Amino acid sequence: MQNFNFIRPDNLEEACDLLVRYKDRAKLITGGTDLIIALREEKLPNCLEIIIDISNLKELNYIKEEGKYIRIGSGVRHAEIANNKLIKKYAPVLSMASSVVGSPQIRNKGTIAGNIITASPAADTIPALIVLDSILVIRKGKEKRKMFLKDVFEGPNKVNLKSDEIVCEIYFEKLPLGAKSNFIKLARRNAVDKSRMNIAVVAQQNKNKEITNIRISVGSLTPIPERFKDAEDLLLGKLPTQDLIQKAGKKIAEEMINKSGYRWSTEYKEPVVKSLIDRVLNGIVEVE
Amino acid sequence: MYKIINKSVKRIDAYEKVTGKAKYGADLNLTHQLYAKTVYSKYPHAKILKIDTREAERLEGVVAVITAEDVPGNNIMFGKFPVLAKDEVKYIGDGVAAVAAESREIVEKAVRLIKVEYQKLAGVFNIKEAIDKNNGKVHSEIEDNLIEHSHHLLRSGDIEKGFKEADVILERTYQTQFVDQAYIEPEAIIVIPDPYKVGVEIHGSIQNPYSIRTNVATVLGLKINQVKVVQSTIGGSFGGKDESVMLMAARSAIIAMKTGRPVKMVLTREESFLESSKRHASKAKYKIGAKRDGTIVAVENNVYTQGGAYNNKAMFVNWRASIHAAGPYAIPNIKTDIYGVYTNTVYGGAYRGFSAPQIVFANESLIDELAEELNISPQEIRIKNCLKPGDELGTGQILLPGKIPAPLEKMINNVCKKTDFESKRKKYIKERESFNPIKKGIGLSCTFRGAGLGGEGIDSASATVTIDIDGSILIQSGLVEMGQGMRTAHAQIVAEVLGVSLDRITFCNTDTSVTLDCGPTVASRGTLAGGNAMLIAARKLLDRLHKRAAIMLDCNIIDLVSENNFIFNRLDKSRKLTFKEVVEECLKGQGLSLSAQGWYTPGPEKLSSETGRGNAYPTYSYGASVIELNVDTQTGKINVEKIVAGYEIGRAINPQIVKGQFYGGILQGLGYALIEEVRNKDGYLETKNYDDFLIPSSFDMPEMEVTIYESDDPVGPFRAKSVGELGIELMAPAVANALYNATGKRIRELPLNLERVLLGKTLRK
Numbered sequence A: 001m002q003n004f005n006f007i008r009p010d011n012l013e014e015a016c017d018l019l020v021r022y023k024d025r026a027k028l029i030t031g032g033t034d035l036i037i038a039l040r041e042e043k044l045p046n047c048l049e050i051i052i053d054i055s056n057l058k059e060l061n062y063i064k065e066e067g068k069y070i071r072i073g074s075g076v077r078h079a080e081i082a083n084n085k086l087i088k089k090y091a092p093v094l095s096m097a098s099s100v101v102g103s104p105q106i107r108n109k110g111t112i113a114g115n116i117i118t119a120s121p122a123a124d125t126i127p128a129l130i131v132l133d134s135i136l137v138i139r140k141g142k143e144k145r146k147m148f149l150k151d152v153f154e155g156p157n158k159v160n161l162k163s164d165e166i167v168c169e170i171y172f173e174k175l176p177l178g179a180k181s182n183f184i185k186l187a188r189r190n191a192v193d194k195s196r197m198n199i200a201v202v203a204q205q206n207k208n209k210e211i212t213n214i215r216i217s218v219g220s221l222t223p224i225p226e227r228f229k230d231a232e233d234l235l236l237g238k239l240p241t242q243d244l245i246q247k248a249g250k251k252i253a254e255e256m257i258n259k260s261g262y263r264w265s266t267e268y269k270e271p272v273v274k275s276l277i278d279r280v281l282n283g284i285v286e287v288e
Numbered sequence B: 001m002y003k004i005i006n007k008s009v010k011r012i013d014a015y016e017k018v019t020g021k022a023k024y025g026a027d028l029n030l031t032h033q034l035y036a037k038t039v040y041s042k043y044p045h046a047k048i049l050k051i052d053t054r055e056a057e058r059l060e061g062v063v064a065v066i067t068a069e070d071v072p073g074n075n076i077m078f079g080k081f082p083v084l085a086k087d088e089v090k091y092i093g094d095g096v097a098a099v100a101a102e103s104r105e106i107v108e109k110a111v112r113l114i115k116v117e118y119q120k121l122a123g124v125f126n127i128k129e130a131i132d133k134n135n136g137k138v139h140s141e142i143e144d145n146l147i148e149h150s151h152h153l154l155r156s157g158d159i160e161k162g163f164k165e166a167d168v169i170l171e172r173t174y175q176t177q178f179v180d181q182a183y184i185e186p187e188a189i190i191v192i193p194d195p196y197k198v199g200v201e202i203h204g205s206i207q208n209p210y211s212i213r214t215n216v217a218t219v220l221g222l223k224i225n226q227v228k229v230v231q232s233t234i235g236g237s238f239g240g241k242d243e244s245v246m247l248m249a250a251r252s253a254i255i256a257m258k259t260g261r262p263v264k265m266v267l268t269r270e271e272s273f274l275e276s277s278k279r280h281a282s283k284a285k286y287k288i289g290a291k292r293d294g295t296i297v298a299v300e301n302n303v304y305t306q307g308g309a310y311n312n313k314a315m316f317v318n319w320r321a322s323i324h325a326a327g328p329y330a331i332p333n334i335k336t337d338i339y340g341v342y343t344n345t346v347y348g349g350a351y352r353g354f355s356a357p358q359i360v361f362a363n364e365s366l367i368d369e370l371a372e373e374l375n376i377s378p379q380e381i382r383i384k385n386c387l388k389p390g391d392e393l394g395t396g397q398i399l400l401p402g403k404i405p406a407p408l409e410k411m412i413n414n415v416c417k418k419t420d421f422e423s424k425r426k427k428y429i430k431e432r433e434s435f436n437p438i439k440k441g442i443g444l445s446c447t448f449r450g451a452g453l454g455g456e457g458i459d460s461a462s463a464t465v466t467i468d469i470d471g472s473i474l475i476q477s478g479l480v481e482m483g484q485g486m487r488t489a490h491a492q493i494v495a496e497v498l499g500v501s502l503d504r505i506t507f508c509n510t511d512t513s514v515t516l517d518c519g520p521t522v523a524s525r526g527t528l529a530g531g532n533a534m535l536i537a538a539r540k541l542l543d544r545l546h547k548r549a550a551i552m553l554d555c556n557i558i559d560l561v562s563e564n565n566f567i568f569n570r571l572d573k574s575r576k577l578t579f580k581e582v583v584e585e586c587l588k589g590q591g592l593s594l595s596a597q598g599w600y601t602p603g604p605e606k607l608s609s610e611t612g613r614g615n616a617y618p619t620y621s622y623g624a625s626v627i628e629l630n631v632d633t634q635t636g637k638i639n640v641e642k643i644v645a646g647y648e649i650g651r652a653i654n655p656q657i658v659k660g661q662f663y664g665g666i667l668q669g670l671g672y673a674l675i676e677e678v679r680n681k682d683g684y685l686e687t688k689n690y691d692d693f694l695i696p697s698s699f700d701m702p703e704m705e706v707t708i709y710e711s712d713d714p715v716g717p718f719r720a721k722s723v724g725e726l727g728i729e730l731m732a733p734a735v736a737n738a739l740y741n742a743t744g745k746r747i748r749e750l751p752l753n754l755e756r757v758l759l760g761k762t763l764r765k
């Protein structure tokens, strides 16, 4: 275990100041479900001096509706998101994803920002937030900036956030009326297990059943979480058929191999992603 | 008719465990204790060129550093385990030095300051490489990497003649993986220098106190009785807390003797995975011959178990395997050979089942394959061939009616009837073609299991029962409680014999300086052998009490009855004394001893080492199960829905505890079947913690319906026999058979994980 001082600031202001002062000698902690493990494995930088506990900050703990947006404080825990009425109504895909993170204990501790910043390829809420086209509100001292969630990832377990920056909020547009969403998680065991693969989708059809809106993201497939635009383009504006859906699945499998290379697990993942795309879309799309 | 046994009374140690009063090894702390930690090898196989301990020794707070040079007695323990590796490391978990310091933090820092220079060597990492002569040797003195005394065989009938008579012959190979026992509590040891004489006192999470005592004594160059071992509360063991705690105890004891201070060593989870034993990986080649009508005429098998770098169990594990390898069937011609091999990997040891999970997976998969080949149902082929009253085992032992029960036929039929096995099986075969990617399957398996140690060793057991002046009773067994409920079964036996209520009984953890050495707590013998010892001790005391009571009540001793805390004359029930009155008179009035040792020994089993034939075990337990599952044929994910199982165990001393053993065993068996795997890559351990080594969660638990079959088997106390291990072994083959039923795919390698089920083959990183 690494040595450090532990500070629990009273408000966000103070937390931001501390971060600016200590920079990479500081680490934020919320639920600690990732950070404590990294600490024990001594994977944090050697220069670590303080750990700043922001888990109690009220400023980071809210879920609210604001016009066409849903805003989630970065410190909100998975259990709250999973059960929140607004999320269930306007972004069910996120509620579904949050409800399968780890176990009740992990969901009661782990937060949405923690899940994002750890940036594990297997993270469950990330694909859901990606298909919601989420935006992060980031603060450094008193300055604020915004950034699309998809742009924060640099690689597996790597984000391009400065050490003095803090994520304050994640927000996204409510899903439009009539849009449907779906999430599936594949794991080796039925609880407390990292996803072998997870898929988040949003889809909408007009009254002619043509697809007017489609967003697909798959976890554990590519180094950086993303929407699979090629597959989406294939479906967009079309009348979905089983054949078309299968083609979309194939596109995603191809993209996986292009981006990740042919790895030991590809032989497994390739057929599986095709089948699961088929399944997840058939769950929400009316097919000809 | 029984007052205390055959009832689901509450566990006698439940209060202490539930309220946190029971201390586990890691909870113990002594003033002036040192914290010790092992420096482990960097390579799976290497020469040690130099160990530089100077920097560690200079660190403030470090009190002692030891290497192989500091071992006062013998550095090599049973099974070739070195306390600390001297010239060569043979696997990644070898200790090369141990450090003791004033705090945990300091010792963690100090182990990293030990500089070891190695010269890497090539190694053998799996069974294939170990057998292949050109791949090098794990121990220079052993040419063929064959573990000493690990080859066990069984020869019955004429194998060649048998195969000539067969209409159908199948040859198949089955493979199983290393798995960890995955107990919640990692290993903990605390060694205290004996304050009064030369010697040490060892506490900790120790499954087998007596073998630890013997081994530590040789390491320290002391007499056995200068080492005292006291078992702490154990947080699960399943066979695992043995070699690792032996190593820890030896290292800590050396430091304790050297420094004169108590030494505590607690493993991290990663260290526990690294240094503790695993269930042997195995590769089993089977050949089976049968008549058209399904009568099995010959079985030949050749099984290799992977032992790892050192091994003190393969010789026993493989013997058990040799008796059971042809399964619970009456087969006239059998040729069995089981071998254990050394490899430069983590090592195999005891894990609940002790060869059965591997063997039963192979054999019960094979029986289904044979049934398929002959176009007979899995139920029918088992009913046709299974052991029945009067049948002869491959060993020549006869299942004499009235002596050794053979109830499998009824048990198999019952589980099949309860689950509607045959009609579902046929229905699911039809549904293989259906559009739905989620397929259902149903699978059957059955087993028999020799009770106790049998020919593996002498199955004697000890017990000490002491009655005090207030009428309370202290029981102490030479076998240990590790969560299985043995202690409660023992208390129930003693209370039943003495006719007292259970609340009078207090238990005492095993202490080698008090109770006699009766070997390890293994082989599901805690109640069978240990309970018999309790029975003997309690009967001795009852006899003393009744002798006195007869005088006090002025009646014939044979007319006395003890029941409900009274001793009375059954011819005139008003003539009675309380249990306590008789105790007081014995102890105070007469100066009699009310402490008794119970010593039970069935004597050696008689077996021929040339043929393996003879009476291997005094009796057998039986099991049959049906599994219903669904499998997602697009992801390979198996969900086990329901298990219906029956087990014949003689008599249940405590039916609730017996069922608990089966529920737990079943889930552990499913973990083995589906997800558990200790992975080694070129000798390096890949699964170091529970994020990689997955075991089933409560969400993976299927519905279970367990039936206990009782019988009048005369061997055990009140006719109780073995329970502990039986639950685990039926699962893997039943899952594999159900998977076949669902998909038409036969998978012969465990675990049946996502990749194997989907692709039918193994993917490796």
Ligand SMILES: Cc1cc2nc3c(=O)[nH]c(=O)nc-3n(C[C@H](O)[C@H](O)[C@H](O)COP(=O)(O)OP(=O)(O)OC[C@H]3O[C@@H](n4cnc5c(N)ncnc54)[C@H](O)[C@@H]3O)c2cc1C
Pocket (backbone or CB within 6 Å): A027, A028, A029, A030, A031, A032, A033, A034, A035, A036, A074, A075, A100, A101, A102, A103, A106, A109, A110, A111, A112, A113, A114, A115, A116, A117, A118, A122, A123, A124, A125, A165, A166, A167, A168, A192, A193, A194, A195
């Ligand atoms: C047993 C177990 C099971 C798990 N199962 C799953 C699972 O099924 N699915 C899944 O996706 N994850 C799983 N996880 C991972 C983990 O629980 C999640 O990633 C969780 O969301 C992390 O949140 P946290 O609040 O605990 O983060 P912490 O551990 O507190 O922090 C994680 C990282 O985020 C940084 N951070 C936290 N808040 C901020 C902020 N506001 N601004 C900037 N940086 C910040 C921290 O500095 C740290 O680097 C599991 C973990 C465990 C231990």
